[in-house]
Amino acid sequence: MPQYCETPNPTEWDERMGPASKDHTDFRRYPRGDAASGVREHYRKMRSRQTVAYNQRVREKYLDFKRPMGMWEVIEKLNQLVDVSDPDVSLPNAQHGVQSAAAVRRDQGPDWLELVALIHDAGKILFLWGCEDDGTSPAEQWGIVGDTFVVGCRLPDTCVYPELNPLNPDMEDERYSTVLGCYQPGCGLDRVTLSWGHDEYLYQVLSHHRGNRLPEQAMAQIRYHSFYPWHREGSYRELMGPKDGEYLEWVHQLNTYDLYSKSDEVYDLNEVEPYYTPLIERYLGNEPILW
Ligand code: FE
Ligand code: FE
8 A cells, every 4th residue: 555645735726616516415316207318318228238248248348458548648538528427517527537636635635535536537538449339439428437237136226217227138137137146145346247337447447557556445436436326325235245345435435526526617627737647647657557
């Protein structure tokens, strides 16, 4: 585990940022009826196409670690992507990362947590080399974003739009449609396969990156932050292992900043870059990361 550095003193730039003004109940309200079209359609595709077989195929395809790119460059490129699954955000994803990191800074959280908040969605960069068929293009994001779930066992009713669960072909396969499915009780989250998307992609990319000095806590936050049926709704308890209670606390720590920092504030990326680049280098080194 690395030594944590002190958060630098607040600057004028911090003072510009007042507290997030929305109430917590204003977030994650999933629209119904006509208003639901985009978000619900995203979940319809995700739920019906993210199967065990799909997961095996895309993991093999995208985890080849052949594309060198620095983390800040990735963040900048995310200024071209708006998450179609998010009912709370219509700004590009780079803004969401900076807003989340700024919220950690406002609370004087540890610097590694500030970095995790900044980069937690960096796996969405998949859109640059994705394709429609895999759900990894900007138009088809069902293989990049949205709440994740476990593939290989029964979908719980705690998923958003649970009426879409029967559309998943694995729910008709007796190996994958029971509560435990293909898993052993208490096997631990590190041994289950989550639906494919930006969480797992970034986790795998950083696990493979030699310069990675992020603590274990950060890696769990990255890997499980979209796993709402587990971290918010309390499902999948039968799969949890001895470490996962701790994981849950860690994931809740990031979630506060991921969710409740969302606002209309737009940052000039050029203005904040000199602050974030040294932070990135402190924990990820200055060699390019292989995506
Ligand atoms: Fe995310
Ligand atoms: Fe996020």
